[in-house]
Structure formats: structure tokens, C-alpha cells
Amino acid sequence: MPPTITKLKQESVIVQLLLLITAIALYLSTFKQGFTDAEAAQSPMFFPRIILMLWIVLNIIGLIQSVRHSNVTNPIASWWRILLVIAVTCVYVNLIGSEGFFLPSMVFALICLPLFGIRNGVLIVLFAVAVPGVLVLLFNHMLGMPLPTSRFTHYF
Amino acid sequence: MLSALPEAISILLSLEGILVLMLGTSLGIVLGAMPGIGSTVAVAIVLPFTLTMSQAPAVMLLLAVYAGSVYGGSIAAILINTPGTPQSAATCLDGYPMAKRGQAGLALGWATVASVCGGLVSAVVLIFAAPQLAAFALEFGPIETFALILLGMTCIVSVSTGSLIKGLMAGMLGIFLSTVGGDPILGEMRFTFGNWQLFAGFNLLAVVIGVFALSEVFIRASAPISNVSELVTFSGIELPRWSMWRGRLRNLGKSVLIGNVIGVLPGTGAATAAFISYAEGRRSSPNRAGFGDGEPDGIVSSEAANNAVTGGALVPTMALGIPGDAITAVMLATLTLHGITPGPNLVQENPTLIAAIFAGFFIINLLLLPLGMALARVAAPVLRIREGFMMSAIVILCALGIYFVRGNPFDLLVMGCAGFIGFLLRRQGFPMAPLVIGMVLGPTLELTLRQGLILTDGNFLAFFTDSPIAFVLAIAALLALMIPIVRNFRTSKKD
Known part of the structure; x- marks a missing residue:
């Protein structure tokens, strides 16, 4: 694999990893924030947790795709x-x-x-x-x- | 809506109305003619300045810039073989060869007339189709609205150019960003981490401008410095004579129809319409042999279709609150910022605004003819402006616009961060339209989901078993989600 492609692939993996770490950190933070008691579906964290979970799942698929396939991103000129x-x-x-x-x-x-x-x-x-x-x-x-x-x- | 027409026309014929229509269309033509700016960035640049205006002129300004920029893209496509907007890419195929033959004025004449025809018909479609669709959707409660928004969310799939997974991820990021700040039912703060600036959530405008306009500047800065192309000889637009249309009207009609149908479908966009129409013209036009060598039918196919998309794309945006593409997503964001909730109730709650939008859109398309003819000569030298001047001006205008709206320096910070993150994501092939769609539709999705769960005692399945409309919409959403996935899977299997 040419060095430029390898570099671009690394860049793609790094970005996906950063996104994944952010999503996991945000998901974990939902358990540390205190709210008034409400049934599960009416908790302020009910909807964000679903979204963050979907984000994490999609991110893992995206990360696997980035590792397996080379990216077509343009190289940085300068x-x-x-x-x-x-x-x-x-x-x-x-x-x-x-x-x-x-x-x-x-x-x-x-x-x-x-x-x-x-x-x-x-x-x-x-x-x-x-x-x-x-x-x-x-x-x-x-x-x-x-x-x-x-x-x-x-x-x- | 018809009863509100006199008041709407009085708004349009006021000094502010006329100025907005003329200036907006002119600005759109010039911005659209600048290669790389595109309709979305053009609309995003103008967006902050609309916040000082009242509702009708503000929406009118954006519509004028939108329609003007779609037409303006053809100027660069024909004169320098570089499409000003992606939707004008197909125009290059016959426009530039015609211009090189010394018929640049006539090529722009064909493009102008075709654009005006496409735009006018699409305005009529918008006027008749949007209220009908909205009237049907008026019966919707929270459960049906949830299913409708879910269907709207699936247009993320169709606007996800490149990678579906990345498009969906961008959508999730957008929805997540919309959850920051106060909870819509209990009002408790979420993901603010003690920062009071985030209590009201992220400023939608700052995020939209950051991910579209500012990230574009960063992308240009990361590419090799471009030299401006040579202009072909051009001394003004020459309209095609009536006799020249003989044998071409059928092609014009077909292109307008294709543009309108594709425009109404969420997520397809003007570029797709232009290429499909061009391909159809190449297949069925009596002049198909000349396609690719400067055949006027090629220009007509592309330009009539891409302008016909503008009105069509506004039908689901206005009637259902579902954006059809990136530009209508930005338009939707603007309406929200102006306190207008696009959707079924808009026609009943604000008939004057709707009538003004529809009548204004018709006038804008009429204005394309005289303004296009006048401005093509002005826009041609603009094509020679060096990229650096354009990019610096965009950053300055964006910063000015964002600060101007609320006078809050934090919004500038949000815009800067959104620009940087947008740049990183766009480099990796993440489309930005799903992020905006997610951010705009996210709050309604959450609110209707939770309201629906209260109504059904927490039984999510009852959403679809109790409401036939929600069931049909959910099936439509499922199909809209699955068809591109299956198609992608088949293509990758073939490859």
C-alpha cells in the first residue's frame, strides 16, 4: 500500500476512534448526572441514551470499515x-x-x-x-x- | 390561503419586499456563479442577516438566494467549464463546448430560458401540492407526528453521499447536539457540564454556518491553491429565437417534469435531477447525436431540471417539515430560528406567510430572466476573483453574521469548533446535511416519542398497532431506510 494511502487510512481511523471515545464518554456521563425520579421513558436521559447507543454501534461499524478499506480522502497540500x-x-x-x-x-x-x-x-x-x-x-x-x-x- | 393573497401581495410589493426579491435573486446569481460556493454556502452566508428582518421578507430573501444560486451555477459552468454549483455539473457537458464555438451568449440564453421555465412550473407545483399535503397531515397527533419525523429522518439515508454509515453517524451527532441543554418535558439540564452558556443548547445557526461555510474555507486551504480559469469570449446573453425551439419543447417539458418529481422526493437533490434529465434527453431527444458537442438540448435538459427541483423540494419542507436536501435543511433551520414551525399547521396558522412565500417564489423565478441577463455580464468578471479574497470574505461575513444575531461571543466559538469538526469529518467523507437534519428534527422526534409513550402507557408497539397512519408511515420509513442499504449491499457484492 502506498505511504500516502496508509497515512490517509490512519487519519480516518484516528478520527473514527476519537468519535467513538467521545460517544462512550458521553454515554457513561449519562449515568453520573443526577435527575429527579421519573419512570424510565420520561427520564431526561432516555432519548440521549438511545441516540448515543446508536452512535456507538454505527461508529464501531464505521471503524471496522475504515480499518478494512482504504479511504479516498484528498491529501493535504500544505x-x-x-x-x-x-x-x-x-x-x-x-x-x-x-x-x-x-x-x-x-x-x-x-x-x-x-x-x-x-x-x-x-x-x-x-x-x-x-x-x-x-x-x-x-x-x-x-x-x-x-x-x-x-x-x-x-x-x- | 387564497383569502390571504392580497395581504401577501402587499408585503411583496412593499419597498422592503421588492428590494429583498431583487437583491436576493441578484446575490444568489452572483454567489452561485462563484465556483465552489454552491447554493448551501450561499444560503448559509445570507442566513444570519435575515434574523433582523420580519418573517416573510426573511424567508423570501433565502428563497431568492436559493433559486438565484441554482441558476447562477450555469454561468460558471458555461463560461469557464467549472460548475458554480454541483447541480450545474451536467450543464458543462454541452454549455462549455458551445461557448468555445463562440456562442457563449446563446448558451447562457438557453440556460436562462430553461431555468426560468423549470422554476416557474415548480412554483406552480409548490402552490398546489404543499397545501394539499399539509391538509392531510393536519389530522396527526404526537404518535403520527413521531412516525412522520421518523420518515423524515430516513432522508438522511438518501442525502448520505459516499458512505451510508457515515451519514447515519452524522445524523446521530446532529440529534445528540439537539439534546444538549434543557430537557423538553422536565426542563432539567443535560450535557451542559456546568457551563451556563450551554443551558439554551447549541446555537443552530452557528453550527450550520460552521459545518457548511467555515469548513469549506478550511477544505480550500487544505487543497492546492487554484488558478482562475480563462474566460471564453462573452459579450452578453443572447436569448434563443422562437424558431430555434422547434423540436425542443418536448425535451423542455420532459426535463421540467423530471425536475419536479425528483424535487418532491426527499433527499435526491438538483444535481441528481440534472443528470437524470440529461441522460433522458440524450436517450430521447431528436437532437441526441449532438449531445456532448454543444447541443442546446443538453443545456435545456440540465438547467430546466435543476431549477424545477427548487419548488418541488420545498413541498415536503413546507407541508411536512421534512427537508428534501442540504439546502432545504438549512432553510428549515432558518424557519425554526424565525419562530416558524414548518409542517401541517403552518398553512392554517400563518396563511399570509405561506401565500407570500408561494407568490414570492413565483416572482423570483420570473425575475431570473431580466436579472440573469443583466447580471451575467457582471458575474463573468467575478469568476476571475482569486480564491483567497473569496475565502477571507466568507470568514469575515460568517463571523459578522453570527455575532450580529445574539451578540454572544460564545456563538462565535461554537461556529469555530463546528467549522473545525466539520472540516475533519468532511475530509473523511462524512456528509454534513444529515447533521443539520438531525439537529433540526431531533427535538420534535424526542418530544413526540415521549408524548406518545405517555399516551400509550409506555407501550412503543402500540404506536403502530393503534394508529394506521403511523403504521403506514413507519413502513414507508422502513422501506426508505432498507432500499438504499440493500442497493448498496448488492453493488458492493457485484464489485
Whole structure:
């Protein structure tokens, strides 16, 4: 089996294993949560237990399928690019609440555009300032629906 | 419903109504023309902005984006041989060869007229079929509703492209996510683990946008950077003359019919309809010899069918609350977010809204002709936009939209996590539509199951022995579940 296929197969098995562990952990947690006494069918955990049980059974079948058959997933073109895009996006969505909409969006675009292969510096800066800027102008000043502002500027 | 028509028309003809229809259709055409965005992502991007609107304009905006994007997909398919949406893939087969012959304008003209015809007929089907279906379903109690939702859940099987097991798992994940938060009967908290932000459960919108739009950005970031394709010469749409339709009307009619029938069936979708219609055209058209080399009948077959699906797919969504495909699942989620419960009672409880939706959908399909002609020239240069700009704009718009709805940073976190998990799952071939279907239908499934168990003193079998409707629906659900499984098993055995 070619090394790429082996890697993809491993990735598939790891994802399925993670899902299985999550489902089992959630199922076990249903026995540790305390609820008022109710007959079995009216317990708040009655329905989730059925669903989690089905999830576990399907997951085991899926895991066996992943081990037995090779996956057709596309290989990652550049690991550093995808990891950076995910990391930058996660930081970005977390910063909006505290740092406002404009500044994190601008920084996000400045980092993200080169990652997607845009090399023209002028276009990058123009896009990074113009797109969030237009949105702030539109929502804050024209539509009167304020977006979160930075604790440093209070204006955008 | 007819008595509500004047009020519905006054909503549609208000400044907001006209703006929504025009802007939504235009936006849909442009977004649909962008390769890779697709109807589902287009609808997901617009979704948060509808939450500031009243019910009718909000649903209208989404319908306009939906119908517009299905048509818009043909622009990229014909001009750069890359379908803007999966449902336009069959259009490439004859559209691009025709465009390469220097007839790009005429190819888009065929696509435009066929799309408008398909969409208009499907609007009529929606207007007549949905109320009839809803009227029948009005007799349903909790047990029948449970069986109906169970039948709706089986459409997870048909939307599970690739792997059935993975589709079912995604469905279970969606149902599980819907159980987080307050119990629907006792109100006690489940799976919140002390986090008060989860008391109201996961924000459906954040999950939908995360798994569809954000995960798409991550998938693009994991693929090689794409170069924009060369555009063929194009100077505007040229509508086919009446004489050119001679010998092609039968093919148009057949394609529209195929699209409508397939649209009503849950889980088949516009892409399937387009290819089935194309195959039928290739088999029966008098011009079948030219298929694949730029034959207008090929474009007509594909475009009439994929646009005819739009109205058909809305029939079970509106009348029964069962989504037909990924896009109608997102639409269903939107209706829920607006406090509208799609299903049998909708026609009686909200006739004005229903009348506005039906009349609006008809107008949207009429608008496709002038707006399509005007916007094709605008959308063509958009095809040259580098992927990076599109992807960055999608993330910024998604974040803006999610924050905007409730002003809760936790929703952004949910969107980020959903995007990352969606990316991991989609890489492994997990379809995301079942997850959304599970999340939307899950709460009703649980509630009706538990209500039914109270009514039958805990006897689950009595669900089907006491109610003939529930029995028939359960048999239908069983068949819908088993047929694809048996088919899969036979195919794998042959292989």
C-alpha cells in the first residue's frame, strides 16, 4: 500500500476512534448526572441514551470499515497552511468579542490572504482595510446596528 | 390561503419586499456563479442577516438566494467549464463546448430560458401540492407526528453521499447536539457540564454556518491553491429565437417534469435531477447525436431540471417539515430560528406567510430572466476573483453574521469548533446535511416519542398497532431506510 494511502487510512481511523471515545464518554456521563425520579421513558436521559447507543454501534461499524478499506480522502497540500488558517480563524473568532470587529478582521485578512497565495501587498492591505471598514460603516453608521468595538479605540 | 393573497401581495410589493426579491435573486446569481460556493454556502452566508428582518421578507430573501444560486451555477459552468454549483455539473457537458464555438451568449440564453421555465412550473407545483399535503397531515397527533419525523429522518439515508454509515453517524451527532441543554418535558439540564452558556443548547445557526461555510474555507486551504480559469469570449446573453425551439419543447417539458418529481422526493437533490434529465434527453431527444458537442438540448435538459427541483423540494419542507436536501435543511433551520414551525399547521396558522412565500417564489423565478441577463455580464468578471479574497470574505461575513444575531461571543466559538469538526469529518467523507437534519428534527422526534409513550402507557408497539397512519408511515420509513442499504449491499457484492 502506498505511504500516502496508509497515512490517509490512519487519519480516518484516528478520527473514527476519537468519535467513538467521545460517544462512550458521553454515554457513561449519562449515568453520573443526577435527575429527579421519573419512570424510565420520561427520564431526561432516555432519548440521549438511545441516540448515543446508536452512535456507538454505527461508529464501531464505521471503524471496522475504515480499518478494512482504504479511504479516498484528498491529501493535504500544505499542512502548515491549513494549520495556520485554522489557528488564525480560531483566534479571530475569539477576539471579536473583546477587541471589536474591525481590528481582528483586518489582522485576519492580512494573515489569511498571503496564506491563500495572494502576493500583491497593495491589494492585501486594501482588502484588509476596505472590507471590514465598509462593514463597520454600513452596520454602525448606516444601519444603526453597532458591531463590537475595540477596547482601545471605541470607534471601530 | 387564497383569502390571504392580497395581504401577501402587499408585503411583496412593499419597498422592503421588492428590494429583498431583487437583491436576493441578484446575490444568489452572483454567489452561485462563484465556483465552489454552491447554493448551501450561499444560503448559509445570507442566513444570519435575515434574523433582523420580519418573517416573510426573511424567508423570501433565502428563497431568492436559493433559486438565484441554482441558476447562477450555469454561468460558471458555461463560461469557464467549472460548475458554480454541483447541480450545474451536467450543464458543462454541452454549455462549455458551445461557448468555445463562440456562442457563449446563446448558451447562457438557453440556460436562462430553461431555468426560468423549470422554476416557474415548480412554483406552480409548490402552490398546489404543499397545501394539499399539509391538509392531510393536519389530522396527526404526537404518535403520527413521531412516525412522520421518523420518515423524515430516513432522508438522511438518501442525502448520505459516499458512505451510508457515515451519514447515519452524522445524523446521530446532529440529534445528540439537539439534546444538549434543557430537557423538553422536565426542563432539567443535560450535557451542559456546568457551563451556563450551554443551558439554551447549541446555537443552530452557528453550527450550520460552521459545518457548511467555515469548513469549506478550511477544505480550500487544505487543497492546492487554484488558478482562475480563462474566460471564453462573452459579450452578453443572447436569448434563443422562437424558431430555434422547434423540436425542443418536448425535451423542455420532459426535463421540467423530471425536475419536479425528483424535487418532491426527499433527499435526491438538483444535481441528481440534472443528470437524470440529461441522460433522458440524450436517450430521447431528436437532437441526441449532438449531445456532448454543444447541443442546446443538453443545456435545456440540465438547467430546466435543476431549477424545477427548487419548488418541488420545498413541498415536503413546507407541508411536512421534512427537508428534501442540504439546502432545504438549512432553510428549515432558518424557519425554526424565525419562530416558524414548518409542517401541517403552518398553512392554517400563518396563511399570509405561506401565500407570500408561494407568490414570492413565483416572482423570483420570473425575475431570473431580466436579472440573469443583466447580471451575467457582471458575474463573468467575478469568476476571475482569486480564491483567497473569496475565502477571507466568507470568514469575515460568517463571523459578522453570527455575532450580529445574539451578540454572544460564545456563538462565535461554537461556529469555530463546528467549522473545525466539520472540516475533519468532511475530509473523511462524512456528509454534513444529515447533521443539520438531525439537529433540526431531533427535538420534535424526542418530544413526540415521549408524548406518545405517555399516551400509550409506555407501550412503543402500540404506536403502530393503534394508529394506521403511523403504521403506514413507519413502513414507508422502513422501506426508505432498507432500499438504499440493500442497493448498496448488492453493488458492493457485484464489485
